[in-house]
Amino acid sequence: MIQTMIIIARESKNNFLFLGYMLALLVVADTTMVNASPEKTAMSEQRRAQGEYLARVGNCLGCHTAKGGRPFAGGHRLITSFGTFITPNITPDKETGLGSWREEDFWKAMHEGKSRDGKLLYPAFPYTEYTKVTRTDANLIFAYLQSIPAVSQSNPPHEIRFPYNSRPLLYLWRALFFKQGVYEPDPSKSDEWNRGAYLVQGLGHCNACHIARNVLGAIQEDTVGGGQIMGSNWYAPSLTSRREAGSMHWTIEEIIELLSSGVSQRAMTSGPMGTVVRQSLQYLSQDDLRAMAVYLKSLLESNAQPEVNYPEMPENVRKYLAQGEKLYKKYCEECHGITGQGASGIYPALAGNRSVTMTIPTNVIRSVLNGGYPPTTAANPRPYGMPPFQQIIRDEEVAQVVSFIRNAWGNRGSLVSAIDVGQSRGSSH
Incomplete structure (x- = not known):
């Protein structure tokens, strides 16, 4: 800017007076900006911090970041029974992200499930829940997203199967299942x-x-x-x-x-x-x-059921579980104990463990296949974990050991088959 002023000054009849006048204006402008900036900067930083916190609550990072990718740049593949949805770039890049969006555009996406161009969004984006977010919170999240580094990254389109790729069907879906509206407090509650x-x-x-x-x-x-x-x-x-x-x-x-x-x-x-x-x-x-x-x-308790007295196990079931017990002694007993008692704060107990005995055995199967690891957090920085066994034991053996722990030490659960394990192993993406 100063170089430009010098060039202009050279063409003026009164070079020194012109240059002095322009530099004085520059100093005044800089002084005004400095004097006004602390309050505005503090307000901007406060809004950014509030928006960052709310974005954490909503776990925006979790969906809008591909494995090994740039934060918030999208590209995460969400595989569903309707096809694969690719999460978008929500950094402030003008070409590939939200750089050209306004607060109103972001609010419509959160509250109404509509994109900037008015297109209906697929409910893989949870606007069915985000519609309850207040306008104030939505604006704060948007302000934060606009402050993060812009990433130029174009992501591929969704890979949705027919007939779900027909957007007009979304109008029908929304009419049947989408209830729009900000959360309304219950006056009878605190x-x-x-x-x-x-x-x-x-x-x-x-x-x-x-x-x-x-x-x-x-x-x-x-x-x-x-x-x-x-x-x-x-x-x-x-x-x-x-x-x-x-x-x-x-x-x-x-x-x-x-x-x-x-x-x-x-x-x-x-x-x-x-x-x-x-x-x-x-x-x-x-x-x-x-x-x-x-x-x-x-929350009111649902599915409250009386304890069930299970009949005596048939001989073939006992033999099946006995095979599982042998596998348990070989691979599991050292950590989880002879009676499935575990080690407090280190290895979870399997006896009386609800995740073991749930009607749907998916999670315990996945834990054996992929390993069981609690998250690394500030309160638990070095968590103990269980290694994956999917490359060590066959599907039939996984089914036997899972069936055993679901029916040992007072636990009661359905038997697991190799087919159940195969279905889980095939979805270990």
Whole structure:
């Protein structure tokens, strides 16, 4: 800029006066900017910090970052029964990201499930839950995303199978299954409870995983009653059943411990939930963690069933489980104990473990195949884990050992077959 002024000054009749005048204007402008910047900078940094925190709560990074890719640049492949969805670039790059978007555009995506050009978004993006996010929070998240480094990265289009690739069908789907609206507090509940409900139902979008869906991918009932996780062969257990992941009989402190660290005396997170704890939940404030715990603890218990007296096992079943017991002694007993008691804070107990005895055995099979690793968190920086066995033992042997631990030490669960294991092994992407 100064070089330009010097060139202009040379062409002026009064070079020194002109140059002095322009430099004086420059000094005044700089002084005004310096004097105005501290307050604006502080406000901008505060909004950025608030937006970053909310983006953590919503775990935007988790979906919009490919494995080994640049943060928020998209490219993550979400494999579903309808096809493969490719997450978009949400960095502020003008050509390939959100650089040309406005607050209003971002709000429509979050609240209405519509892109900047008005196209309907597929509900693989959880706008069905994000619609409950307030306009203020959406604006803060957008402000944060606009402040991160821009990444020029074009991602491939979705690979959706027919007839689901027909966008007009989205209009019908939305008319049947999408309820738009910001979260409305329950006046009969406390502010803390409502904050927890807002985080669980909206920004945290727990319903996106912990709920059953129909053949069209729509939520079957408005409760976190457990369901298959879209994009992976993991089962998200019910948060309302004491036989799965219900916490109504836990203390608030126990729930907070599990959410923030990934481990507690009662349970351990792994798989997709472990990732959520590592990328998102461990960064929440104690107030928000407590609010979520208060809400989760208040959920009414579902599937409350009396204890079942199982009949005597047939001889062929006992022989099948005996094979599993031999495998357990060889591969598992050293860590998990003779009676499945585990080691407190190190190796989880298998006796009385709800993740072992759930009706759907998917998670315990995946743990044996892929290993069981709780997340690395600030509260648990060096977690103990179990190595994967998918290259060590055959599907039939995995089925036998899983069947054994589901029916030993007082546990009761259905038998697992090699076909069940093969289905899980085939989805180990």
